[in-house]
Amino acid sequence: MKKIPKNLSYSQYVLIGIVSILILSNCKSDHEETKNTWTSYKADAKASSYSPLDQINSSNVTQLQNVWTFQTDDVAQGEDPVSSQSNPIIIDGVLYANSAKQSVYAVNAATGEQIWKFKALEEGEPSAASRGVTYWEDGEDKRILYSAGNYLMAIDAETGELIPSFGESGKVNLNVGVRDDPEEISVTLTTPGSIFKDLIIIGSRLPDFYGAPPGYVRAYNVKTGELAWTFHTIPHPGEPGYETWPPDAYKYAGGVNCWAGMAIDTEKGVVFLALGSPSYDFYGADRIGANLYGNCVLALDAATGTYKWHFQTVHHDIWDYDLPAPPTLVTIQKDGKEIEAVTQTTKQGFVFVLDRETGESLYPVEERKVPASNLPGEVAYETQPFPVKPKPFVEQFMTEDDLNHYSEADHDSILKTFRSVRYEGLFTPPDLKGTISLPATRGGANWGGSAYDPDTDYLYIRGNNLPEIQTIVDADEHFKAQNNTRFELGRVTYEKHCVACHGADKKGAMEDVPSLVDLKNRLSENKTLLKIQQGGGKMPGYKGVITEQEESGIIAFLFEMKDATIDAPQITEGEEKPKRFMNITPYRTWSDPSGNPALKAPWNTLNALNLNTGEYDWQIPLGNDEKLQEEGGPDTGLLARSGPMVTAGGLVFISGAADKKLWAIDKKSGQLVWETELPAANNANVCSYSVDGKQYIALSVGGTEENPSGSVMAFALPSDNP
Numbered sequence: 188m189k190k191i192p193k194n195l196s197y198s199q200y201v202l203i204g205i206v207s208i209l210i211l212s213n214c215k216s217d218h219e220e221t222k223n224t225w226t227s228y229k230a231d232a233k234a235s236s237y238s239p240l241d242q243i244n245s246s247n248v249t250q251l252q253n254v255w256t257f258q259t260d261d262v263a264q265g266e267d268p269v270s271s272q273s274n275p276i277i278i279d280g281v282l283y284a285n286s287a288k289q290s291v292y293a294v295n296a297a298t299g300e301q302i303w304k305f306k307a308l309e310e311g312e313p314s315a316a317s318r319g320v321t322y323w324e325d326g327e328d329k330r331i332l333y334s335a336g337n338y339l340m341a342i343d344a345e346t347g348e349l350i351p352s353f354g355e356s357g358k359v360n361l362n363v364g365v366r367d368d369p370e371e372i373s374v375t376l377t378t379p380g381s382i383f384k385d386l387i388i389i390g391s392r393l394p395d396f397y398g399a400p401p402g403y404v405r406a407y408n409v410k411t412g413e414l415a416w417t418f419h420t421i422p423h424p425g426e427p428g429y430e431t432w433p434p435d436a437y438k439y440a441g442g443v444n445c446w447a448g449m450a451i452d453t454e455k456g457v458v459f460l461a462l463g464s465p466s467y468d469f470y471g472a473d474r475i476g477a478n479l480y481g482n483c484v485l486a487l488d489a490a491t492g493t494y495k496w497h498f499q500t501v502h503h504d505i506w507d508y509d510l511p512a513p514p515t516l517v518t519i520q521k522d523g524k525e526i527e528a529v530t531q532t533t534k535q536g537f538v539f540v541l542d543r544e545t546g547e548s549l550y551p552v553e554e555r556k557v558p559a560s561n562l563p564g565e566v567a568y569e570t571q572p573f574p575v576k577p578k579p580f581v582e583q584f585m586t587e588d589d590l591n592h593y594s595e596a597d598h599d600s601i602l603k604t605f606r607s608v609r610y611e612g613l614f615t616p617p618d619l620k621g622t623i624s625l626p627a628t629r630g631g632a633n634w635g636g637s638a639y640d641p642d643t644d645y646l647y648i649r650g651n652n653l654p655e656i657q658t659i660v661d662a663d664e665h666f667k668a669q670n671n672t673r674f675e676l677g678r679v680t681y682e683k684h685c686v687a688c689h690g691a692d693k694k695g696a697m698e699d700v701p702s703l704v705d706l707k708n709r710l711s712e713n714k715t716l717l718k719i720q721q722g723g724g725k726m727p728g729y730k731g732v733i734t735e736q737e738e739s740g741i742i743a744f745l746f747e748m749k750d751a752t753i754d755a756p757q758i759t760e761g762e763e764k765p766k767r768f769m770n771i772t773p774y775r776t777w778s779d780p781s782g783n784p785a786l787k788a789p790w791n792t793l794n795a796l797n798l799n800t801g802e803y804d805w806q807i808p809l810g811n812d813e814k815l816q817e818e819g820g821p822d823t824g825l826l827a828r829s830g831p832m833v834t835a836g837g838l839v840f841i842s843g844a845a846d847k848k849l850w851a852i853d854k855k856s857g858q859l860v861w862e863t864e865l866p867a868a869n870n871a872n873v874c875s876y877s878v879d880g881k882q883y884i885a886l887s888v889g890g891t892e893e894n895p896s897g898s899v900m901a902f903a904l905p906s907d908n909p
Contacts, residue, residue, distance in 0.1 A: 225277045225874040228319040228379050229636060229830075233516035234450040236638035236832045238875035242882035244836035247904060248851045248861045251884065254903045255299030259286040259896040261306070267701050268890030270870045271897045272634075272829075274319045275885055277876040278329075278344070283322065284887060284899050289314040289335040292899075293347060296885075297878040299901060303347030307335035311711075313718035315726070318448075318634070318871070319379045321387060323409045330409065332387050334376035336721055337361045337728075339389065339407065354412030361391065364414055366438075367400045373721050373728025374400065378448040378513070378634070381458065383489040385409050388458055390445025394727040395507065396684070397767055399466040401437075402444020404485075406492060416492030420444065420462060420480050427494055428479030440474050442466035443481045447634050448513035450529065451489055452543065458489040459516070459529050459543075463509035469617045469657065469770040470505060472564030477502045484514055484531045484539065486546060496546035500533050502568035505560070505617055507628045507773065508534045512636030512830065519644050519798045521549055530639070530798070532632035532648055535613060536581035537574050538796060550576040550801050557614040562659070562768055567616045576801035580794040581631050581650040582786075583613045585623070591787050593815075597779035604777075604785075608656060617659045617770060625786070627655035628773050635830025635872050638839065639798075640854065646796045647831045647839050647854070649809065652824070654786050658772040663764065665771070677744025680737045684729060687773055693745075707746045716742055776826070783815060791824035793831065793841065795857060805857035810844035832873045840884060842869040849873070849886065849902075865900065867891050 229236045243251065262269055269287035276283050282296040285307075293302040308314060314335070321332040322344065329344035330353075339361055341353035349357030361376070362369035373394075380389035386406045393399045404418040420443040421436060422429040432440065442465045449460045465474055465481045482501040487494060501508045514529045519540070527543040540549045552574045560567040582589075587605060592598040608621035615622050630651045638647040666679040682691075685703075689695055693703040706715065716738060722728035733741070742748075777785040784790055789808035796803050810825030829843030833854055842849040847868050851861040867889040875884050883901045890897040 225876045226322060227276055227381065228274050228448065229513060229872065230874070232381065232451040232453050234448065234513040234636065235515060235641070236636065236830060236872065237640060238832060238834040240834055240875055240877055240882045241836035243834070243838065243884065243904060245838060245853050245860055248838060250904050251861060251863070251902045252905060253900055254883070255901050257292070257294050257299040257301065257899045258894050259290065259292065259898060261286055261288040261290045262890060262896040264895065266895050268867065268892065268895040269897055270868070270889040271887040272316050272318045272871045273887040274872040275874055275887065275899060276320060276322055277874070278322050280878045282885065282899070283320050283331055285317050285320055285333065287314065287890070287897055289317055291320060291331060291333055291342060291347070293344070294899065296876060296883065297881070305342050305347045307333060307340065311714045311717065312336055313721050315375055315392070315722045316377050318377060321379045321382060323382050323387070332380060332409065334361070337374050341409070341412065352411065359407060359412045364405065364417065365400050365403055367731065371731040372400045373730040375722060375728065377446050381449050381451050382409070383451050383453065383456065383458065386415055386489070388449065388489065390449065390460065392446045392727055393442060393444050394729055394732050395442065395466055395468045396732050397467045398732045399441030400731070401441055402463065404445055404460060404487070404492070418487055418492045422479065431477040431479045432474060433476065436474055440465055447509070447511050450514045450516050452516060456489045457495060458487050459514040460485045460487065461510035461512060461514055461531060464501070464504035464507055468504070468507035469659065470562060470565060470768040471503055473765060474503070475566045477568060478504070482508060482510060484510065484529065484541060484546070498539065498541055498546045498548070500531065500537070500539060500572060502571060505565070505567060506614065506624060511630055511633050515637050515639050515646070516543065517639050517644065517646070517798060518641065521799060530637065530646055532637050534626055534628070534631040536579035536583055536626050536631040536650055538577045538580065538646065538648065539574055540577070540798060548574065550574055558611045558616055560616040561618050562616070564766055565616070571614050577796055577803070580648050580796070580803070580806070581626050581652045581792070583625065585625055585654065585786060589787055590785055591779065591783055593779065593781060593783050597781050597783065601779050601785045604656065617657045617768070619659050621659070622657040623654055623777070624657050625654035626651065627653060629653065629826065629828070633828035635828055635843065638831040638833040640833045642835060644798045645804070645854070646798055647833050648794045648796060649827065649830055649841065650792050650794060651826055652786065652790050652792065653776045653784060653826055655775055656772055656777045657770045659768050660771055662767040662769045673740045673743040674749050676737060676740030677742065680733060680741045681744050683769065684733065687771060687775070688726070703745060712742050712746060715745060788815070789821065789824035791827055791844065793839070793852065793857070795854070807857045809841065810846055810848070829870055830872050832875065834875060840873040842873060842886060844868065867897070
């Protein structure tokens with residue numbers, strides 16, 4: 188809302204008052220409309236994660252109760268519980284959410300009663316991480332736009348049925364229109380698309396590996412499904428940024444995709460995108476140069492896809508420092524002026540505050556010299572951008588004194604590692620001797636993003652403080668097959684692509700990653716192959732990244748077909764293969780031999796940043812591991828990816844850690860004022876909405892043994908406390 192200027196005359200104030208009354212008496216204001224809805228992912232087109240509702244506030248939040256729970260029903264009893272990342276939206280009293288198995292539900296937002304269910308996937312098709320749905324309307328035409336598998340679909344918001352006039356029988360194939368053969372790739376969405384007039388603008392989710400397709404940004408007509416425009420995130424000849432790549436890179440380079448989401452200035456018609464890194468993430472000898480538009484905040488004309496400006500947060504990324512969350516549109520006070528800006532949180536723990544019109548930083552940014560690479564063929568970029576303000580919201584440097592000391596043996600082990608690997612602080616390049624990465628592949632910031640309070644110009648940010656050890660190997664040497672069987676080819680393919688998440692023992696090396704032990708008794712070969720090709724859960728699709736022979740081999744390995752002796756193809760003698768290095772330990776917290784984090788706590792924080800001054804008002808640990816907490820000491824903080832929501836009621840709501848808590852925190856002081864324990868770990872952003880004058884707090888919650896599908900839970904004040 189625009190602030191009324193000071194020093195007006197009495198008559199001017201009277202005139203403003205009369206105009207305001209006339210407007211309010213003849214139409215519902217934007218503020219009132221918003222008070223009844225949480226209309227899109229992260230609240231609104233600005234990706235603010237802000238609720239103007241104040242019925243629930245710091246004086247009464249302790250009275251919050253779980254008023255209804257809606258159980259999704261698409262995982263059979265006895266199957267592994269799933270984790271949901273859905274941020275529900277609410278339109279005219281109806282809550283729309285997707286399940287972890289990618290069905291879409293319409294639910295009465297006041298009672299939790301199901302209105303309809305749309306099953307997006309056919310039986311046996313793999314589901315993938317998905318964070319919500321998109322709503323559009325034009326008069327009586329009301330639609331839910333949703334992506335599952337490699338399709339974008341239009342669903343009637345009132346009936347839950349596909350709209351046949353959209354695309355082909357209600358669907359658009361997202362594999363079509365990208366550079367590569369649509370039969371040989373798998374393009375999906377993790378974060379829902381955004382609406383501008385009659386367009387839905389989408390990014391994509393791609394495998395972060397050699398051979399990945401490019402992450403073009405596209406816009407489709409909401410009514411017809413026709414492609415309206417495409418922006419090449421890896422520029423073609425003659426396009427701005429082409430000179431920052433090798434000449435033929437547009438033919439083979441991949442990634443640079445908008446997987447985390449976007450924000451739209453609907454008044455000015457500009458879409459702001461958060462772009463990921465080029466593939467492969469940790470070695471870029473085939474893409475020497477700055478690699479625009481990798482790791483950029485990119486501003487495009489929302490109607491045409493025409494380039495307006497960019498700001499690159501990492502040049503020639505070799506650390507997997509994707510922009511992990513949507514930009515957030517804000518309005519700040521600086522140097523006595525009100526400035527429309529866009530903020531971007533990063534995995535490195537930086538917050539970039541950019542002028543929305545020009546893309547120039549509103550705080551000083553220095554290009555600082557960073558270490559050179561030792562890997563053959565690699566040319567690390569000489570400098571990287573460091574904002575002078577705001578300061579990073581997570582640790583960016585560690586010393587031996589920062590190592591944990593749970594026991595002499597554990598400490599000696601991590602100290603030995605610390606002294607043996609390469610470490611020169613932030614932007615130390617991947618190295619064959621191993622490299623410490625802090626912040627690492629999971630942030631700093633993650634996909635939950637930030638929350639902006641327009642009443643105070645504060646930005647609330649969750650941050651992870653967990654280092655990783657990059658273990659770099661020569662892929663051809665490290666993954667060399669011992670013999671020429673399908674099973675052996677499958678073993679090395681598994682080690683190359685799967686072991687980082689599923690573990691060498693197949694039991695799952697990361698949270699929310701399923702065990703593959705005894706897979707043959709739980710899943711068919713065909714369904715397993717489909718999941719490998721299209722992706723599932725956190726895993727992207729590997730169609731086109733691994734060969735048909737490797738697919739056949741990995742099935743033989745996973746299904747323990749050790750007698751599968753069909754010869755795997757051999758490389759022709761003398762055939763040249765490009766040198767490929769790989770990080771075989773990404774996404775793993777560096778831990779001591781007992782499994783404790785190597786770095787001292789806190790491992791996760793919530794931070795309140797005053798955007799007008801660039802200073803933090805408070806920073807608190809978020810989450811707690813009681814077993815590792817020092818006696819009488821502060822909470823440890825716990826790794827989490829979901830983000831905060833801030834309300835006009837003076838509260839920040841956030842969840843998402845392994846301790847299963849939902850918290851309400853006083854937004855001014857950072858004091859915890861309310862918490863409750865959920866049935867399972869929540870891994871999704873919180874939302875808030877109002878129905879018939881009653882405010883609700885709602886969130887998606889993961890599955891349990893009793894209900895493996897997960898649920899949506901709503902909280903509100905008792906009915907006698909309106």
